[in-house]
Amino acid sequence: MKYQLFFLLLTNLLFAEKYYYEFGKKVYVDEILKTQTKNLSTDDKEIKEYKTRDDKIVKFKNEIIAQCKKDKNCEDDFVILGITNFYKISKYFYHIKLNSDQDIFEFSQKIKELDSIKVAHPNFIKERVYR
């Protein structure tokens, strides 16, 4: 029994499904492992690419964008979760920078599940198409 529990924990840790919440749904992703180019800046090297289950590519660093509900104090909740590196970018929106040992999916989920939060997902990096 002891070994079974240990094995279960180990598989959960090793094969935990990666997902974040967006538009009220769980979005599952798989990381795309890419060979880093030497020419990339340090900032660019932090960008990771993932493929969603519906074949879309999403890119982000270890950062989250969150929208606080009106009349709620999100900042106290962030601190309780052990997040210290967060900045207000407008009245209800926060830019959260995670430490390298903090998993973006775990924290995206935890933040989204807070009662004070309306939206929380990775801080996507996208390219614009001019029309």
Add this chain to the structure above:
Amino acid sequence: MISKIKIKYLLLIIFTIFLTACGGGGGSSDTTETSFVDTSDPTLFDNEPYTQYAWHFSEKGNDFSINYNIDPDSHINMIGAWDLSTGVYKVGPLIDQAVKVAIIDDNFNVNHEDFKENIIAQCNFNNYTGTTSNADISAHCNNILNQDVSPINNESSHGTAVTNFVAAASNSKGLIGAAPDAQIILIKQSLISDTKTTAAFEYAKLMGAKVINCSWGTPGGPSAAVSAKITELKAEGINIVFAAGNDNVDLDDPSEIDDSELETVIGVGSTNSANDRSSFSNYGSQMDIIAPGGGIIGVLSAFVPNVDTYAVIYGLDIDNLNYSFIHGTSFSTPITSGVIALMLGVNPDLTPDEIRTILIETADKINSDTVSYIDLVGDGTNSTFNTQRAYGKINAAKAILRAKNEY
């Protein structure tokens, strides 16, 4: 600009007194009798050297339109609109306030002769670190190093062309924009994160923008956070206008997710010189309105030509290489943003929902003799819809009259 407007108003007052003294100034106040005949001061438009090619704004009836088969109805009745508004409203006796329009785009030639006098702010968000507070967004943009929004080597710039359609001034140079007296806020962004986009939208709001022009799309559509930010801005009375895109696709296809489909924005498709939907324009049930964006013949704007231009192809009389003909829903969008600025010029209290309703209900149902428009609302108004042509093509003069409650 303000002094120019003041002089215009003083002349108007003197002219009115003169008319009254002569027993004139009468006439019907029955607004149902409103005519859309061009009676405007011709100097606003006709002093611009390339106005003869601006088929998108008014009927030309000249050699250019005849030679290139431009449909006489392909314009959006802009001359009638400028009779009523140029994008400023009164905030006190002889005090005018310009409507502010923010343009988020790739880059801008801020020294362009046609609109430089209307620029009130500029900021580059490509190098915004996203680690600052609300107040620091202003600090970022107040730093002169972050105010460079120009293209590298002053090459062709999408943002420059877009800006020209919004607010090229009436200054006897080039062309005229839809809202020639509006003030413009230029925001540069290309590769972006959601936090940078949110900060850019916030900056537009901080600078007092009532309209934000977005002639771009985001592959895969906007994120939940950016959508939420747009919803927040709309609730605060800011109109956000998005281009539908140029792939001739039905955006109702589940695989197509586009910023222009958000219910909180005005989604704009393109019409061509034959007065129908441009063949490249995306469409779908979430589109709101269509406006000229070229097709068959392009729309002329401040754009440095790279290869070919209609001017070269057709031998038109354009000797200034700061202008060329272009196509795209990117250019239908700033025309729409400019018309919204004109509407706010006559009624600054209009909400985004009211503006959308007016644009829809006053739109011209193009090609209605061959295609059907469905009455989605069933209220007997003009809000009938065609999937490829949305609620119809903007009629600027009618929209502004309705904004004034006179149509």
